[in-house]
Amino acid sequence: MFNLLAQVVNIHKRRFPYASFHLCFVDFVDLCFSTYSIIAFVLFIYVSSHEDQIKGIVYGDDIPCYQDQINLYRTYYIAGTRVQPSSSKYEKPLHAFELVFHKKSVLVELEENDVNALPLPTKLTLTSFTDIKQQVLHATTDLNKKEFDILAIVVNCFPRRYLMKMNKWLYELIVMDIFKQTFTFTIWDQTIMDNEGNKLLQQLHEYPIILARRIGGSRYNGVSLTTKFNTTILIDPPYGQKQQLRAWITENKPTLTSFTLRSSSKSGTLISIPVDEEVILIANAESQEDGQTFSIEAKISFPPDQKKYYVLVCSNCGQDVRYPIIMQIHCMNCGEHRMLIPRCQFNVNLEDSSGTTTAMIINREGEKLLSLTAEQIYERTSTKNNFPPMKDLDTAFTNKIFSIRAKKIFTRAPNATATKLYIHSCMEKEYTTHPPTTPNTNNIH
Numbered sequence: 001m002f003n004l005l006a007q008v009v010n011i012h013k014r015r016f017p018y019a020s021f022h023l024c025f026v027d028f029v030d031l032c033f034s035t036y037s038i039i040a041f042v043l044f045i046y047v048s049s050h051e052d053q054i055k056g057i058v059y060g061d062d063i064p065c066y067q068d069q070i071n072l073y074r075t076y077y078i079a080g081t082r083v084q085p086s087s088s089k090y091e092k093p094l095h096a097f098e099l100v101f102h103k104k105s106v107l108v109e110l111e112e113n114d115v116n117a118l119p120l121p122t123k124l125t126l127t128s129f130t131d132i133k134q135q136v137l138h139a140t141t142d143l144n145k146k147e148f149d150i151l152a153i154v155v156n157c158f159p160r161r162y163l164m165k166m167n168k169w170l171y172e173l174i175v176m177d178i179f180k181q182t183f184t185f186t187i188w189d190q191t192i193m194d195n196e197g198n199k200l201l202q203q204l205h206e207y208p209i210i211l212a213r214r215i216g217g218s219r220y221n222g223v224s225l226t227t228k229f230n231t232t233i234l235i236d237p238p239y240g241q242k243q244q245l246r247a248w249i250t251e252n253k254p255t256l257t258s259f260t261l262r263s264s265s266k267s268g269t270l271i272s273i274p275v276d277e278e279v280i281l282i283a284n285a286e287s288q289e290d291g292q293t294f295s296i297e298a299k300i301s302f303p304p305d306q307k308k309y310y311v312l313v314c315s316n317c318g319q320d321v322r323y324p325i326i327m328q329i330h331c332m333n334c335g336e337h338r339m340l341i342p343r344c345q346f347n348v349n350l351e352d353s354s355g356t357t358t359a360m361i362i363n364r365e366g367e368k369l370l371s372l373t374a375e376q377i378y379e380r381t382s383t384k385n386n387f388p389p390m391k392d393l394d395t396a397f398t399n400k401i402f403s404i405r406a407k408k409i410f411t412r413a414p415n416a417t418a419t420k421l422y423i424h425s426c427m428e429k430e431y432t433t434h435p436p437t438t439p440n441t442n443n444i445h
């Protein structure tokens with residue numbers, strides 16, 4: 001190795017006798033590819049033997065020379081980099097200076113057993129979940145300038161979904177710390193979705209630990225986390241600090257499993273819920289705080305007088321209107337000429353050992369329950385006018401217990417027959433008193 005190194009250094013000196021020459025051994029601890037703004041740059045951060053960190057950058061044309069050359073947590077000999085004062089307005093600098101790697105720089109990876117190979121790094125500057133919450137809630141300056149590094153357990157994630165109104169894909173995780181605090185973490189970066197996102201989906205049952213660097217905070221839905229242009233996520237990072245998390249995961253497996261189950265809705269979105277939340281009785285639902293979601297476990301049946309299982313809404317803004325059939329309308333809400341589209345919406349009766357109540361269910365949660373799309377429901381109702389035979393539906397749900405996330409519906413004038421709850425998610429509990437039967441949608445004409 002040393003011969004090779006000596007050769008490289010000598011060749012470099014001969015070719016670039018006047019080049020500035022910084023010579024050291026480094027570990028790359030993070031790598032971020034970005035095409036932000038006009039300059040595309042690659043960000044390297046290294047740790048010297050004292051674990052000082054400095055940012056290294058590769059600009060535009062030089063990126064291809066370095067792109068596939070760097071492995072994280074391997075030691076490199078580097079020389080011939082340019083030094084410049086730290087400049088980024090969008091992140092806190094690691095050091096007063098940063099290194100610029102260019103075509104004339106030298107980068108040689110050392111063998112793992114080389115005497116100069118550095119030990120694995122230990123230095124992490126992490127922000128606790130409590131501090132993130134405080135800082136995001138009380139930030140007086142631009143929230144975009146805040147960034148955090150976290151080491152966290154991934155307790156749930158969902159495949160990417162398309163957000164129509166923002167014309168963007170997103171991928172959501174729920175992360176947890178050892179104090180059972182959770183955050184929803186939204187990933188907007190395509191590369192992270194493709195790589196780390198897919199790996200996390202496959203490894204979810206093992207409760208993977210991630211090191212996420214330079215993430216942002218948002219006040220969306222309380223406080224949540226979000227990727228920034230230079231965020232990186234490393235699964236199972238080689239830091240000693242993760243041992244504590246791993247031990248905690250082993251001790252708290254039942255809590256985690258229950259949380260993962262409860263925080264998933266079938267419509268593919270994550271629900272933020274308290275970790276140790278108990279299931280409440282229907283009789284106590286009335287005393288829950290407004291806007292607060294809670295869990296109940298109940299049997300589901302359909303109100304016998306219910307005729308409609310859908311409403312027609314404006315395809316632009318989602319406003320529901322009272323037209324009886326699908327047609328083009330002038331929407332009074334958004335002012336556009338648009339087609340109406342059906343949206344699944346109906347009431348169900350919920351019953352547990354303490355009592356009964358009525359709840360409204362809409363969109364995909366409702367479609368899942370009926371095993372029909374809103375379009376199918378509309379079509380059957382409008383063409384056959386006998387949808388759905390209650391008997392069949394009720395039979396399909398007899399003896400099934402559902403885990404339900406719901407909240408109270410705000411009503412100005414409460415009366416005994418009004419719908420009481422709104423269902424966020426509902427899924428059949430894994431155990432039933434009778435052997436499960438597959439919902440037979442063929443009976444619904």
Ligand SMILES: [Zn+2]
Nearest residue numbers: 314317331334
């Ligand atoms: Zn509209």
